[in-house]
Amino acid sequence: MLKERKEQTIVFKNKPRIIGNYSIVGPKEGKGPFGKMFDYVMKDDFFGEKTYEKAERKMLEHAIFGATDKAKLNPKDIDMLVCGDLLNQIITSSYAARAYDISYLGIFSACSAMALSIGIGASMVNAGYFQNVACATSSHFSTAERQFRFPLELGNQRPPTSQWTCTASGCTVISSEGRGPYIDSVTFGKVMDFGISDVNNMGAAMAPAAMETMISVFHDTKTTPDDYDLIITGDLGKLGAEILMDLMEQQGYKLRENYCDCGQMMFYYDQNVLMGGSGCGCSASIFNSYVIERLKTGQLKNVLYIATGALLSTTSCQQGESVPGIAHAIVVKSNVVTKSKTITKKEKNKIANKVEKQLSKFKSEEN
Amino acid sequence: METFLTYLYVFLVGGFVCMLGQILVIKTSLTSARILVSFVLLGVILEATTLYDYIYSFAKSGISVPIIGFGASLAKGAILASKTKGVLGVFTGGLEATAGGITAAVIFAFVFALIFKAKTKKS
Amino acid sequence: MDYTKRNIKYNEYVNSKIPKTRSWPSLFYAFIVGGLICMIGQGIGDGIRAIWPDLAGNAVSNYVSIILIFIASFLTGIGVYDRIGAFAGAGSIVPITGFSNSITSPAMDFKNEGIIFGLCVKMFSIAGPVIVIGVLSSAIVGLIYLFL
Numbered sequence: 124m125l126k127e128r129k130e131q132t133i134v135f136k137n138k139p140r141i142i143g144n145y146s147i148v149g150p151k152e153g154k155g156p157f158g159k160m161f162d163y164v165m166k167d168d169f170f171g172e173k174t175y176e177k178a179e180r181k182m183l184e185h186a187i188f189g190a191t192d193k194a195k196l197n198p199k200d201i202d203m204l205v206c207g208d209l210l211n212q213i214i215t216s217s218y219a220a221r222a223y224d225i226s227y228l229g230i231f232s233a234c235s236a237m238a239l240s241i242g243i244g245a246s247m248v249n250a251g252y253f254q255n256v257a258c259a260t261s262s263h264f265s266t267a268e269r270q271f272r273f274p275l276e277l278g279n280q281r282p283p284t285s286q287w288t289c290t291a292s293g294c295t296v297i298s299s300e301g302r303g304p305y306i307d308s309v310t311f312g313k314v315m316d317f318g319i320s321d322v323n324n325m326g327a328a329m330a331p332a333a334m335e336t337m338i339s340v341f342h343d344t345k346t347t348p349d350d351y352d353l354i355i356t357g358d359l360g361k362l363g364a365e366i367l368m369d370l371m372e373q374q375g376y377k378l379r380e381n382y383c384d385c386g387q388m389m390f391y392y393d394q395n396v397l398m399g400g401s402g403c404g405c406s407a408s409i410f411n412s413y414v415i416e417r418l419k420t421g422q423l424k425n426v427l428y429i430a431t432g433a434l435l436s437t438t439s440c441q442q443g444e445s446v447p448g449i450a451h452a453i454v455v456k457s458n459v460v461t462k463s464k465t466i467t468k469k470e471k472n473k474i475a476n477k478v479e480k481q482l483s484k485f486k487s488e489e490n
Numbered sequence: 491m492e493t494f495l496t497y498l499y500v501f502l503v504g505g506f507v508c509m510l511g512q513i514l515v516i517k518t519s520l521t522s523a524r525i526l527v528s529f530v531l532l533g534v535i536l537e538a539t540t541l542y543d544y545i546y547s548f549a550k551s552g553i554s555v556p557i558i559g560f561g562a563s564l565a566k567g568a569i570l571a572s573k574t575k576g577v578l579g580v581f582t583g584g585l586e587a588t589a590g591g592i593t594a595a596v597i598f599a600f601v602f603a604l605i606f607k608a609k610t611k612k613s
Numbered sequence: 614m615d616y617t618k619r620n621i622k623y624n625e626y627v628n629s630k631i632p633k634t635r636s637w638p639s640l641f642y643a644f645i646v647g648g649l650i651c652m653i654g655q656g657i658g659d660g661i662r663a664i665w666p667d668l669a670g671n672a673v674s675n676y677v678s679i680i681l682i683f684i685a686s687f688l689t690g691i692g693v694y695d696r697i698g699a700f701a702g703a704g705s706i707v708p709i710t711g712f713s714n715s716i717t718s719p720a721m722d723f724k725n726e727g728i729i730f731g732l733c734v735k736m737f738s739i740a741g742p743v744i745v746i747g748v749l750s751s752a753i754v755g756l757i758y759l760f761l
Binding site for chain 2: 636639640643644645646647648649650651652654655658659674675677678679681682683686687689690691692695699701702703704706707708709711712713715716717718720721722724732733736739740742743744746747748750751752754755756757758759
């Protein structure tokens with residue numbers, strides 16, 4: 124139960140395990156390079172709901188159900204739910220939590236919510252307070268666009284540095300028992316503000332925070348970038364990732380081929396997203412699909428995941444404030460040697476159907 | 491031949507005005523609301539200095555279809571009414587001249603907003 | 614450490630990193646689309662004049678505005694105008710059709726928040742300043758002409 128604190132990093136002695144993971148994305152994300160990896164690809168952005176806000180909520184509920192189902196648990200076995208999203212007063216998380224009879228911890232950390240929720244969840248599990256904790260985030264292009272930018276049908280051009288908020292949601296179930304990849308350490312980041320006031324250039328606003336957190340990870344755990352199989356950042360986008368590589372080189376760390384940015388990974392170049400994806404769902408869905416599946420099969424053994432967030436609101440930027448950035452990091456390790464079989468598309472659909480059924484059943488029970 | 495020339499002028503002047511707007515977008519990264527505001531202001535100034543009528547004499551719709559025309563009608567209405575009705579005209583003239591456009595925009599926006607649903611951007 | 618100096622340096626560095634997009638194609642598209650919309654307006658005006666030759670010039674231009682506003686509002690409703698806008702940029706913002714689009718699009722977007730507090734309140738969230746500045750400046754011009 125003891126934990127060792129080294130400056131910003133907490134190293135977990137009790138190895139909290141990731142036992143369930145689920146990702147759900149919108150149709151545009153489903154056409155991207157990782158489209159086949161996701162558990163469920165929505166056919167349209169409404170997801171059978173009347174408004175985009177309700178669709179986002181349903182996505183989050185779906186993700187939480189899917190992850191618990193994959194962990195072979197009932198939602199009632201989950202001891203705590205840690206959730207975050209982008210909307211004002213984190214309504215998506217709170218309203219999604221309404222469907223569950225679980226203690227709920229709502230967090231706001233902009234796009235870095237996934238790493239923060241996993242960090243909090245893993246700390247709780249490591250300390251022995253809870254056995255199973257579900258950590259989830261979601262984002263939706265249309266709700267974010269409505270809140271932060273312009274109406275959807277307005278005929279304007281997106282500035283060349285802007286990013287595309289991903290319609291995606293991901294959930295991870297962390298448990299004190301079970302097999303699978305475990306969370307080795309978490310680094311809670313500092314808020315960094317380098318005076319970027321362009322709302323359409325979030326990558327540049329978040330890169331310094333990512334640099335700060337990355338350096339403290341390497342410093343605290345006495346590692347170098349080459350020690351990791353994969354280093355992924357949340358949603359810096361093309362420009363932000365280039366800036367981060369430059370900043371890290373100035374600090375004496377060279378990021379090589381094992382470094383990737385989820386915003387860049389999410390879409391193909393010709394999908395017209397300019398600098399790439401953003402939003403908390405962007406890294407959450409890739410982390411909960413590609414990264415964890417590869418960790419489970421043992422193809423990846425040591426992954427550093429840094430989720431970045433731009434902590435702005437429409438009020439603050441209208442008042443001319445600059446955009447502060449935040450980044451949280453988690454290190455996930457795997458000691459799996461055997462190769463398990465990959466899930467086929469048929470099985471994937473089966474799981475999705477099962478989740479759907481359970482969800483409706485659960486809701487009718489509630490009523 | 492005359493119609494052809496008129497349409498050519500309309501195309502050239504209208505296109506040029508829009509290109510000015512695009513230069514503003516690229517150079518200053520203004521949002522569309524600010525572009526519209528600055529062009530309305532430009533229209534009012536052009537009308538006040540009587541330059542608008544000179545451009546309109548050959549460019550026709552090329553200058554009246556861009557939002558400059560809206561600003562010019564506002565100013566024209568206010569100027570004419572201030573001459574006939576005095577101080578009251580200053581208050582009523584502008585909107586009186588543009589009432590058709592604003593009312594149309596409100597009515598159609600209301601009706602179509604009720605009928606259609608906003609869709610996610612494709613690009 | 615001097616934060617202001619660091620921030621200025623970082624901002625300069627970021628500005629040098631921002632990819633330079635070629636602006637010529639977008640200027641060209643804005644020119645073409647803007648010119649075409651104006652030509653459509655001229656065509657509608659000529660059509661009205663041909664059918665009702667007795668109409669005053671002022672009434673004709675009012676009708677032209679109303680018809681263009683209707684077309685743009687409809688195109689916004691069926692989700693075409695934002696695609697034209699993504700292609701043409703200011704070419705579809707500066708004409709009166711852009712004004713119509715900027716009223717219809719927030720109205721559509723905020724329909725879900727209710728007719729009064731959503732649709733009606735947000736209708737002028739983008740075009741509101743246009744009317745405010747237009748009315749304000751025209752009143753000033755009228756006042757000046759009153760004393761001339």
